Amino acid sequence: MAETLQVEIVKAEALDAADTALWRAWSTSNPALRSPYFRWDYAEIASRVCPGAAVAVFRRGRETAGFFPHQRRGGSVQPLGAPMNDYHGVIAPIGEEIGLEDVARLLKARRLNVPGWIGAAQTGEARTTVQAALPEEGFDAWYAERRTTFGKFFKDKERARRSLEAELGPITVAHGLRDPALLDHLIDLKAAQYRRSGLHDIFACGWTRDLLHALMAEARPDFGASLATMHGGDKLTAIEFSLHAGRHYHFWFPAYEPSLARCSPGILLSMDTMRLAGAEGFRTFDFGFEGEHYKKYFVNQTQTVREAVVMRPGLGRVATDALVGALDRTGVRGEAIRASLRRRWATIEACEATPAGRLRGAAVAARSAAVKIAARRKAPARVAHA
Template sequence: MKIEILRPGELGSSELERWREIQGTDPALANPFMAPEFTLGVGRFRKDVHVAVISSATGIEGFFPYERHGAGVGHPVGFGLTDLQGIVAEPGLDLDAKALLRACRIGVWDFDHLIAHQRLFAPYHQVTRVEPIIDLTAGYAAWETEAKALAPKTHKTIKYKERKLGREVGEVSTTFSSASADELQRLMDWKSAQYQRTGRTDRFTRPWIVDLVRHFHETGFGVLSVLRAGDRPVSMHFGLRSGHAMAGWFPAYDTEFGRYSPGMIGHLALASGAAADGITEIWMGRGGKEFKEWLKSRELPIAEGRVARPTPGAGWHWVRHVPVNRLRDAALSNPKFYAQADRVLKTYAKLRKPSS
């Protein structure tokens, strides 16, 4: 087995064609985070992105995109931004995970949204959870009927608030794919305010993430969906699209209209627009949001863990990250603990906000 390490921009058209071909061998690989466009995009703005091209005598068997940081610490591409990770490889690929890390010149590779059924990394799972998926294969109406049956009171409330929004603010309309750079900036501003309001790290304080989002929007790999009341945007969502699959990424709404639940109205509108545009599944990402339980059609098991070789960098990484990760896992696994942690973060955000 031959393993060649390339920068994303060094991949030729034949390699990219083979990457997309392998995506068709496993439904999980249809997720946009597993598409070459995601790795190519991140690679434009980060020098630490690499791709291991794995070949046999018969040709390319797989691609392993990863980031390589100091001390030989490795991460999935776009770590902290991606909701699905793994290797893009033929199902029968026989490869040792530590041998792969050695070829990549990394001592440790940690993951938190790994496709759980991939055999290569199965021995290294520490926690397994699920990612919810909206299935639109039968069309929007069929999916909405299922969602309504699962939570009739919730569905009724959201539709009531949508009508109320239309009466009190303006006629409700949606644009599934907006090309407006100004609206994209507004979404990022809303999302930054949400991060600060809830005590989370504001991703849009990092210029490379802002540039990445703009790049995906301009190239069409990113889709900006807008919900309006009259001529005012009240809710937006920026997701990634690869063929028939969409990955939810950055939803946000104008808090001035929070009483109308614009985010929930927006999710229904997103599903409707996606189905009309040929999308058959929306991956919502793992997380403790109850609304995902109502919207989901099915789930994909995902795993968190780490592969490590006996190197100084791997030991340093364990000391810095593993105990913190285990505490976070406990919070995510316990709804009461999760809710309490969420309240603590929001209180902290209020305390650190400068007084006017």
């Protein structure tokens, strides 16, 4: 009979060499934990930057059974680095199952919010992330298969490349860049995009910007973060920040020049990054959650994760009731809206380390959602024609 699971909450720097050796071994040997987000390096660097950072060390008797890096916001718990990280779960050996509900119970979380949980869980709903897996022969073999399967799409991109070059001059692509000023430029582009879209600006709180800089600043032998860029002549047309470890490359924050959208510079940069990084031995290129139309032409494998909120029994929907209730009073109903607002609240709660910051974020989100819904109601109804 398995011994009762116990937990100790510590700072990352308190883990000894034996613990970090286990962490490294489990994250590289367990296929479910191959994402860079599960590496000790990610947790160690992020713990220096993220407010409320800690590590849950699970034990059965005297034996360490797993680790869960996380952050606290009052009584609520999120994975370490949320809302930035796309994957999270317990770092444990194959065969050890420490479920989401176990984690919430042992951490005594009022609420544990996870958008991309990998591992045992009964709560929440399944979501799909998508990856492009290169064969051992590399990028050229992958591209030949994709071009055969989706000929029109990739021929269009080849024409787009020629058009971009004809308009701006020779195309040059660089990857593995670690330029702080270039990263600040990308972050400013993303922040402006969030504000235009009415979304919460995840970089306004400060520590999220610091996290990307901290990850990029440390180039470790089997882990790192870097930028890739595409120029047409002297003009920067696309830029992307990615995280990578082992043979796994995770596309993270992309941006491109909107006036050149017809030439698909962002897609072209992803293709060229795969070609260059593939030549260095990377074989899995992770595009994160499915959804954007272009991804289906790239990806050839999927991974199932769970999006869930585990509440302490009896608390109900305390966290989101204030936000959802603001819209309920306008007469808005529907689970789709509630789900959207729960996600928005999760982002606000993770970003904002103070109650005042969370309150301001919730008020802005409620106003933004109400304005969008009011505009939708005023829009003229479409007339169906027989």
